[in-house]
Amino acid sequence: MSRHGTSPGFDTDVLVVGAGPTGLALGTALAREGRRVVVVDKEERTRDTSRAVVVHARTLEVLDWLGVAARLVDLGIRVRRFTVRDRDRVLMPIMFDRVPSAYPYALMVPQHVTEAVLTDRLAASGVEVLRPWELASVTQDDDGVLARCTAGRTIRASFVVGCDGMHSTVREEAGIALEGGKYAEEFVLADIKVSGGVPRSQAVLYLSPAGLLFVAPLPAGLHRVVGSASDAPGAIDRDFVQHLLDARGPRRDRARVERVDRSSRFHIHHRLAARYHQGRLVVAGDAAHVHSPAGGQGMNVGIVDAAALAAVLDAILDGAPLGLLDEYEAARRPVARQVIALTDRLTRLAVVDPRLRTTRNALIGAAAHVPIIPRRLARRLSGVVYRDTLATETTPVGGPVR
Template sequence: MLPTSTDVLVVGAGPTGLTAALALARRGAEVTVVDRLERPPVTSRAAVVHAYTLEELDRIGAAAPLIARGLRSPGFTVRDRDRVLLTVPFRTLPSRHAYALMVSQSVTEEVLTGELAALGVTVLRPYQVTGLAVDAAGATVAFAGGATVRARYLVGADGMRSLVREQAGIGFSGPATGAESFALADVRVTSALPRDQVALFLARSGPLVWAPLPDGVVRLVAAVDEAPADPDAGYFQALLDERGPARRPDRVTEVLWSSRFRLHHRIADTFRAGPVLLAGDAGHVHSPAGGQGMNLGIVDAVDLGSTLADVLAGGPETLLDGYAARRRPMAEEVVGFADRLTRLATLPPSRRPARNLLFRLISVLPPARHRVALRLSGLDQRPRGARPAAHP
């Protein structure tokens, strides 16, 4: 049952909302989490948790249980069919988490939900936001069925179609046209590819991400002209035949689940409007190339949860302006990075030799390779002079 009031109301129980709530609960703040879905989804887009994200999760005691459920990947490869254009090793990263953790988003949500439950916070479902009124002392949120909740602060972590963002009147800027279409699935395949490395296949028709998960599962994500409503094994086999290994082709033996999605590259005009704060996909959406989306949202959430806890403990409201000032430029940089990766994947044939030469040059230059690893891992976001958090 919904409370009538709370210090912080978090709308959205995906990785971002759960992380923000956990950061607050660890500090003893009163936090309520609601979600519009009756039960958590068992399928999800994100499949990688990068090193810097794990460092941030260390700060709220959530990294260790998540690592126990995932597969550690020591590197990332960029390929053009059978040609390895670039290998990016993670073993030399300046982090205790010198790897990428391969784990389904649904498992990430399960772990975060469990950590919250251990602190006495449960996700309240299903509650759909229908209205929002803001004043100098906080926000009043209305829900379908007539219930209302009064909150000192409201966190919109309700995804790219965020009702919190819309109700708060925050713009969501981006191209008016050109939404990208993606097909994705968890599959079982016979494959000669390494079972501990993510591969990004570059093709004229679009990129294909091949990402290993625990228990022999492989996550496939492909940019396509128009994905079918229910892409089947034959559809993903055709994508692998067109974009994947040629000499020793993959063979799809089972599709565990599949889906499609469309998205624009968009960023919220601001991450704060009075007591309303945005994080994750409510504030930024972009191509999944590079596996940055959920990671950026989780880092948003640790920052926001910690900042809100400081304010609730007596810190100045201007700390929240600092959160917005830090996170929006970071979102702009990540959106641009994902866009550049997508454009590199879809270059016309006449420009692909120059692109491939660039990747080969990076591959043989350790400093350049290291910079790419830092960028993919998110460690380039670490504040200058900051040290990784100690294990809690």
């Protein structure tokens, strides 16, 4: 039983649909406040495929409040320097060690590790993820929501939160549009074992005349590689990744690909939900906003969404008006809009017409000599610029989670 209790006739206070980082963080935050929460996911088990790998400073502050930051930091690699380069030439250094936070770095750690840490924390609160439970439909009234899942399962909840990605069933059931589009370029992603050339101490965005290539260190001696590649083969093999590094990466010290552990190809979307809730149906994370992986923002924004939403739902369940959800939307939707705008600019800059790449690189190099530009970019990417000064009862270290 929660410290607040649950309304008669309800199975739970909050049903969370989707057990990615956003859903797990929301479930953990609600359980921390003594709320009854059910988390369901349609997958039989968590995936260990290559997805997000960057956890930024503001997100680590929130994860510290949830009691998992220290463990996650132990499992990742702290990157204090991010550089934009044209092959061997540094165009702009971006220093995270100057970010005003207890976590002055970007933590490189695979998403499935972040999910495992959050899952363990959730389980320690007495909440297990129900798998495979797929949401089929919902019906809401003034008091709550009846959720119908596969195999005839039903759950009655005060609120249902969709943390179920870009193709969110919760968002579709709520009739909320996801507005935007996608970029024409195709991208490839690979986690590789590589020797020489690329550093273990920093992440690098190579903006060479041949195209973009992002390379960052991962635990277990691996590196994450992401590049634009409209001519990629069906299977992203070692030879193809070697070709990308030879054409776009370091020249003086050639990076040699030893093996490819995981790979995928993808298109990038830029979309924003028209609303963040409809009555007692709420969306967060990728169900609410989808954008370019430039700067590693997606998972981070979703986790902070979760902490902000948990505080709002806790207050409503304690008797605050339902309209408080409008404040969640007013606080978090503009952040997502700003992140989409930033990542859109970074993406378009990275995939600029080949005839303009020399000029682009010269402009980036010139901008680096204006100290405030890389400093502001580091603070924005780290997420600390989105802190709010309005105090709430549920307040992670470094300010509330707006």
